Amino acid sequence: xQMEKGRLGQFFLVIGLISLVIFITTNQVDNPTYxxxxxxxALSLLGGFIMxxxxxxxxxxxxxxxxxxxxxxxxxxxxxxxxxxxxxxxxHKR
Numbered sequence: 575x576q577m578e579k580g581r582l583g584q585f586f587l588v589i590g591l592i593s594l595v596i597f598i599t600t601n602q603v604d605n606p607t608y609x610x611x612x613x614x615x616a617l618s619l620l621g622g623f624i625m626x627x628x629x630x631x632x633x634x635x636x637x638x639x640x641x642x643x644x645x646x647x648x649x650x651x652x653x654x655x656x657x658x659x660x661x662x663x664x665x666h667k668r
Contacts, residue, residue, distance in 0.1 A: 583625025590617030 593614030600607045 579628050580625050583621045583623070583627075586617045586621030587625060588621070590614045590619075590621055593617060 591614065593610045595614075597607060597610035597614055600610065
């Protein structure tokens with residue numbers, strides 16, 4: 575059975591956070607157990623690393639689609655203008 579890395583990372587992160595909460599409660603009663611702190615910190619960091627390691631970038635949303643189109647048109651116009659100017663300069667140099 576194949577397990578997703580993100581799920582395994584979430585598991586370690588939750589167990590690490592629970593260990594940190596246990597450490598905080600033992601610290602409040604003046605009997606800190608540093609093993610819970612070290613384990614909680616290590617598991618939280620490991621879980622966060624595993625969880626975010628293979629994260630895929632989010633799919634583009636349609637929220638700013640009109641703005642993207644407008645910027646792309648501007649970039650295309652600038653590129654056309656630049657090529658026309660370069661062609662014009664080549665003709666004048668001859």
